[in-house]
Amino acid sequence: MVSSEALAERAGTTGAQVRKDLSSFGSFGTRGRGYGVDPLHARIREILGLTRPWQVALVGAGRIGSALHAYPHFRDRGFRIVAILDMDPAKIGGAWEGTPIRDVGELEAVVGAESVEIVILAVPASAAQPLAERAAAAGVRGILNFAPVRLRLPEGVEVNNVNLAVELEALSHALSLEDARR
Amino acid sequence: MVSSEALAERAGTTGAQVRKDLSSFGSFGTRGRGYGVDPLHARIREILGLTRPWQVALVGAGRIGSALHAYPHFRDRGFRIVAILDMDPAKIGGAWEGTPIRDVGELEAVVGAESVEIVILAVPASAAQPLAERAAAAGVRGILNFAPVRLRLPEGVEVNNVNLAVELEALSHALSLEDARR
Incomplete structure (x- = not known):
């Protein structure tokens, strides 16, 4: 107990x-x-919806994507990164731990073939909105968005934003308040 | 306007x-x-406390640390990663974009010499608490903690936690609620 x-x-x-x-x-x-x-x-x-596995596609094979792909606590909880997509020809055709990096042009096909329900979006701000729209149109139900931009998507698509700069700003804000009080 | x-x-x-x-x-x-x-x-x-620069030390030169170090939106806003520390002898002595990776044993010395006020903690859960305590004792005022563990620190040290698994769980929770409603 x-x-x-x-x-x-x-x-x-x-x-x-x-x-x-x-x-x-x-x-x-x-x-x-x-x-x-x-x-x-x-x-x-x-x-938390963790009694069954979730098929996840990682869009963006940059540094944040790499860190997220290697993050051990996703797999622990049933989040399976079944596909990795990028637009960089130098990355496409490569693989991370056996999962191939595919051309982001194949996003819709991958979402269908792998029954992807969640997309982790780790791309630059300028690329995020069109990719999110394509994912939503392909049937993705949830997006974890690391791009520092607010996505506008149809009703029914859940979006959770992680803005790393905002997380640091929450600290600098708190420390500035402390300084002002002194 | x-x-x-x-x-x-x-x-x-x-x-x-x-x-x-x-x-x-x-x-x-x-x-x-x-x-x-x-x-x-x-x-x-x-x-937000962005009218002056902040000296930041990155503790943990793994994949998340690497992604954070390369993240362009920190420097934009005046967060300067002036030091990188790790415990891995294979990493110590290396450098990222000119910033040397130092032995985490030097944490206190680095905080003092570089007037570090904020630490980004990107280490495994088991290492986080003792490192956070050392940073706080050395005078660090704020910690951005990526380790999936709640830090216990003296009053006056600001902590902001980023738990990436929790961010995905927020999505799976929302999607499960939708499923239950159907």
């Missing part, structure tokens, strides 16, 4: 918040005793 | 939200006319 307080301690929040958050997904745990670790783990995996 | 509606359109929010957010940083713009682009840009840079 694990208490909401122990979970809160690990997550950097309060026990009350943990109980509130978990209760929003249904009835969990036993009052005064906490949560059974195994059922809680199973339920959280279910909530 | 730019209107709050035009800003909202780009940011994916509402004009009312833009006005509310900006007003929390003081008096901005002219009712009915919007914001002057140049003063708004200058004020936002100020709010």
